[in-house]
Amino acid sequence: MxxxxxxxxxxxxxxxxxxxxxxxxxxxxxxxxxKLADANGxxxxxxxxxxxxxxxxxxxPYRNDLYxxxxxxxxxxxxxxxxxxxxDLGFNPNMARLKDLYDQGYVAVLNSVGYPNPDRSHFxxxxxxxxxxxxxxxxxxxxxGRYLDSNCPACQVPYNGLEVDxxxxxxxxxxxxxxxxxxxxxxxxxxxxxxxxxxxxxxxPTGAVSELDYLYKTLAETSSSADYLYQTSKVYKSxxxxxxxxxxxNLKTTAELINSGIDTRVFYVSLTGFDTHVRQQEQQGRLLxxxxxxxxSFAEDLQKAGNFxxxxxxxxxxxxxxxxxxxxNGTDHGTANNVLLLGGAFSKKESLIMLPTSKTSWTATYAxxxxxxxxxxxSCTTGCKPTTRQF
Amino acid sequence: MTTQQQLQHLxxxxxxxxxxxxxxxxxxPRKALRQLLRDSEKIELLDSPEMHYQEAFTxxxxxxxxAGTPQTTMTTTPDQTTTGAxxxxxxxxxxxxxxxxxxxxxxxxxxxxxxNMTAQQRKMQNDGIRQSFxxxxxxxxxxxxxxxxxxxxxxxxxxxxxxxxxxxxxDAALHLNNTIRQLAxxxxxxxxxxxxxxxxxxxxxxxxxxxxxxxxxxFAREVMELFTMGRGNxxxxxxxxxxRAFTGWGYNARGEFVFRENQHDDGPxxxxxxxxNFNGEQVLSIILEQPRTAEFIATKMYRFFVNDTPNxxxxxxxxxxxxxxxxxxxxxxxxxxxxxxxxxAANVGTRIKSPIELLAGxxxxxxxxxxxxxxxxxxxxxxxxxxxxxxxxxxxxxxRNWIDSSSLLxxxxxxxxxxxxxxxxxxxxxxxxxxxxxxxxxxxTFRQQVKTTVKLAPVQAMLANTAPTQQxxxxxxxxxxxxxxxxxLALIQKAADTAPAEGxxxxxxxxxxxxxxxxxx
Numbered sequence: 018m019x020x021x022x023x024x025x026x027x028x029x030x031x032x033x034x035x036x037x038x039x040x041x042x043x044x045x046x047x048x049x050x051x052k053l054a055d056a057n058g059x060x061x062x063x064x065x066x067x068x069x070x071x072x073x074x075x076x077x078p079y080r081n082d083l084y085x086x087x088x089x090x091x092x093x094x095x096x097x098x099x100x101x102x103x104x105d106l107g108f109n110p111n112m113a114r115l116k117d118l119y120d121q122g123y124v125a126v127l128n129s130v131g132y133p134n135p136d137r138s139h140f141x142x143x144x145x146x147x148x149x150x151x152x153x154x155x156x157x158x159x160x161x162g163r164y165l166d167s168n169c170p171a172c173q174v175p176y177n178g179l180e181v182d183x184x185x186x187x188x189x190x191x192x193x194x195x196x197x198x199x200x201x202x203x204x205x206x207x208x209x210x211x212x213x214x215x216x217x218x219x220x221x222p223t224g225a226v227s228e229l230d231y232l233y234k235t236l237a238e239t240s241s242s243a244d245y246l247y248q249t250s251k252v253y254k255s256x257x258x259x260x261x262x263x264x265x266x267n268l269k270t271t272a273e274l275i276n277s278g279i280d281t282r283v284f285y286v287s288l289t290g291f292d293t294h295v296r297q298q299e300q301q302g303r304l305l306x307x308x309x310x311x312x313x314s315f316a317e318d319l320q321k322a323g324n325f326x327x328x329x330x331x332x333x334x335x336x337x338x339x340x341x342x343x344x345x346n347g348t349d350h351g352t353a354n355n356v357l358l359l360g361g362a363f364s365k366k367e368s369l370i371m372l373p374t375s376k377t378s379w380t381a382t383y384a385x386x387x388x389x390x391x392x393x394x395x396s397c398t399t400g401c402k403p404t405t406r407q408f
Numbered sequence: 409m410t411t412q413q414q415l416q417h418l419x420x421x422x423x424x425x426x427x428x429x430x431x432x433x434x435x436x437p438r439k440a441l442r443q444l445l446r447d448s449e450k451i452e453l454l455d456s457p458e459m460h461y462q463e464a465f466t467x468x469x470x471x472x473x474x475a476g477t478p479q480t481t482m483t484t485t486p487d488q489t490t491t492g493a494x495x496x497x498x499x500x501x502x503x504x505x506x507x508x509x510x511x512x513x514x515x516x517x518x519x520x521x522x523x524n525m526t527a528q529q530r531k532m533q534n535d536g537i538r539q540s541f542x543x544x545x546x547x548x549x550x551x552x553x554x555x556x557x558x559x560x561x562x563x564x565x566x567x568x569x570x571x572x573x574x575x576x577x578x579d580a581a582l583h584l585n586n587t588i589r590q591l592a593x594x595x596x597x598x599x600x601x602x603x604x605x606x607x608x609x610x611x612x613x614x615x616x617x618x619x620x621x622x623x624x625x626x627f628a629r630e631v632m633e634l635f636t637m638g639r640g641n642x643x644x645x646x647x648x649x650x651x652r653a654f655t656g657w658g659y660n661a662r663g664e665f666v667f668r669e670n671q672h673d674d675g676p677x678x679x680x681x682x683x684x685n686f687n688g689e690q691v692l693s694i695i696l697e698q699p700r701t702a703e704f705i706a707t708k709m710y711r712f713f714v715n716d717t718p719n720x721x722x723x724x725x726x727x728x729x730x731x732x733x734x735x736x737x738x739x740x741x742x743x744x745x746x747x748x749x750x751x752x753a754a755n756v757g758t759r760i761k762s763p764i765e766l767l768a769g770x771x772x773x774x775x776x777x778x779x780x781x782x783x784x785x786x787x788x789x790x791x792x793x794x795x796x797x798x799x800x801x802x803x804x805x806x807x808r809n810w811i812d813s814s815s816l817l818x819x820x821x822x823x824x825x826x827x828x829x830x831x832x833x834x835x836x837x838x839x840x841x842x843x844x845x846x847x848x849x850x851x852x853t854f855r856q857q858v859k860t861t862v863k864l865a866p867v868q869a870m871l872a873n874t875a876p877t878q879q880x881x882x883x884x885x886x887x888x889x890x891x892x893x894x895x896x897l898a899l900i901q902k903a904a905d906t907a908p909a910e911g912x913x914x915x916x917x918x919x920x921x922x923x924x925x926x927x928x929x
């Protein structure tokens with residue numbers, strides 16, 4: 018765990034450059050990290066659970082008396098269908114399809130991932146997760162954006178980082194480069210085909226320094242990206258059934274883009290509604306079902322096209338919720354939480370649940386994933402120095 | 409650089425853009441600046457009954473005062489009583505102290521503990537709070553577009569990003585905003601002290617939890633790092649010592665600043681190489697004695713009002729005069745806006761407008777009003793800057809950070825939405841709104857046409873003596889601060905020539921506002 022703000026940043030920045038890997042290894046179970054490092058991740062799909070998902074009812078400690086004592090009505094009993102995993106933990110009953118993937122060895126769970134000195138505000142916690150800052154520090158770039166900023170040749174077009182949404186998250190904004198947000202390639206393309214915008218975007222920037230040139234350059238890149246994405250996404254149309262929810266649709270779009278061969282290293286997708294202060298069970302159950310079914314269809318889709326093995330999915334939420342249930346059958350804002358990892362290259366029967374004795378530093382998790390994203394091509398292993406602001 | 413462009417430059421930077429009549433006046437920039445300063449002497453607080461959140465259901469749920477988490481205990485009270493004859497319009501308050509300028513009622517109930525609320529109550533509370541914030545947001549936007557006190561509103565906007573603060577209580581947020589508005593052009597020391605004692609800020613930076621036995625350093629750290637000196641000019645030890653000086657600064661259940669003496673550490677502290685039993689006020693005074701503070705503020709203002717890239721040759725004299733004047737902000741802005749370099753080409757049309765400046769600018773220049781103001785908040789969220797919702801205490805990063813693929817496309821579509829009834833279509837992110845994180849998908853999705861009214865007659869008058877073939881060029885000089893690219897001018901002139909006579913002007917304006925050039929000021 019980082020001891021100061023300075024160390025914190027040094028660790029995460031250097032770690033992601035792969036030059037100082039041992040520096041943070043101690044923060045994460047080293048065996049587990051090795052398994053992840055062997056997982057051959059070529060692209061990273063980040064799934065954000067907005068609102069603070071209750072980790073305890075996601076990965077249920079169903080043999081723990083303290084859990085049931087703190088949650089007399091909200092605790093999920095074994096007999097109500099907890100999907101037993103390992104070490105007396107089980108998935109929420111709505112996560113049957115994810116359990117299947119777990120049994121095949123494709124899912125890993127990191128427990129108790131949080132950041133030091135947590136803040137219980139939604140927006141501040143999300144700001145911290147997305148920027149990768151310390152809790153008392155303010156950074157205006159995102160951790161994936163800084164990855165895009167890195168000098169690797171594969172990060173030079175906006176769609177190297179894609180968010181399936183209408184607006185772009187801080188996580189995807191770098192100092193020099195930013196990802197691209199789109200709900201679906203067709204709609205996005207349509208906007209850039211607006212006659213006026215199309216005419217204007219055809220103009221070339223005259224230099225590379227002025228703000229005006231920057232605007233024209235961004236517009237030109239947006240336009241050509243939209244064109245590329247629209248044309249490319251036609252290559253593969255998914256035949257897998259996804260949940261008929263917004264999240265399901267967004268994952269389907271993601272899979273179609275991946276399977277069409279689009280050269281994107283990082284994807285970002287959100288599922289929202291986890292702020293369950295009231296009557297949690299029904300609401301969270303529905304959302305976890307959506308998550309499980311969506312991810313399972315996504316895995317199936319990628320498997321079909323042979324793209325699952327080099328994909329890593331990271332599922333996180335801005336914070337967990339308190340152990341004790343409140344008076345409205347819900348839970349209030351807490352701190353650390355579990356993080357799910359899903360990937361085709363986790364070998365069978367090697368699925369891992371890591372239960373570190375101390376809280377796992379979430380930066381270690383981030384660093385791990387940056388390794389995945391940066392592990393190929395080779396030029397990235399030396400050239401990927403994320404540029405961050407000076408601290 | 410023509411005089412007209414210089415004049416427009418001043419209106420863009422010191423306010424929210426020129427109106428056609430401002431240009432028609434033909435004032436010299438110097439005279440216009442004097443006028444701006446004069447018009448901004450008057451202080452009109454932001455206020456309306458809609459901005460006051462009223463708890464609707466306290467009558468049947470008892471809460472003990474002061475109950476709840478720190479987030480919900482803060483109970484600042486309405487700034488104006490809303491009963492009887494409606495809003496009481498506050499008069500000029502420059503002579504009053506900051507603390508007494510905005511009246512506080514005493515009967516506003518505390519927010520209920522969220523844990524004890526039913527889903528229905530929670531929803532009602534969220535809706536009520538959200539409505540208040542919407543009213544504050546759009547009320548201020550309209551003020552930006554119409555107030556003669558342009559410089560005061562622009563400064564208030566600057567400080568809104570500098571003293572960035574985000575709280576759940578609308579009344580606390582409004583009170584802070586009006587304190588800033590009131591002191592925005594006065595002495596920086598007064599502003600700093602007043603803001604530091606605002607319940608909103610004390611809550612946001614956890615000074616309510618700053619106690620002798622268990623100091624919380626958040627407030628002390630940000631005061632130095634972000635509000636005054638900037639990093640590198642103090643040590644971690646200074647942060648700890650300053651935090652001790654601020655112990656006991658808090659607010660009571662009525663939303664008033666209180667000094668809780670029994671929680672204050674009155675022992676000796678060593679702060680910035682001086683030793684004494686300092687209290688919070690004294691720590692702020694010591695900070696103001698550092699010339700570095702004047703330099704930090706002058707630099708930040710230069711970056712906001714002049715150029716993203718600081719120029720030390722311009723800033724040093726500003727900072728020195730600012731320091732000598734005892735941190736007089738009027739002195740600083742007057743010097744800045746009358747400097748020769750302010751009107752040089754390198755500083756004109758070279759700054760990317762923030763979403764608020766873009767929106768307020770269109771509203772002001774075209775006399776544009778929305779039939780229903782709600783979409784103004786949607787545009788802000790889609791473009792990445794929502795009033796009263798800064799991303800964190802460091803404020804909005806600005807500059808090129810405003811621009812990504814999707815925000816740029818929204819910017820380019822916006823004029824068609826506002827002037828030509830094009831549909832705006834966006835699903836907002838849930839977490840952009842901490843006030844009500846459970847806003848439904850439907851509520852977060854905006855897909856409709858926006859009804860507006862505009863005043864194009866003044867623009868029309870401006871073009872009265874210009875031949876139709878020259879009108880696009882003439883108009884571009886008024887609308888754009890960056891020189892228009894020749895291809896674009898031809899494009900717009902051509903579109904105007906083919907438009908039906910009655911829609912010609914509107915077509916030209918819409919096209920000009922949709923250009924990348926218009927993103928700059």
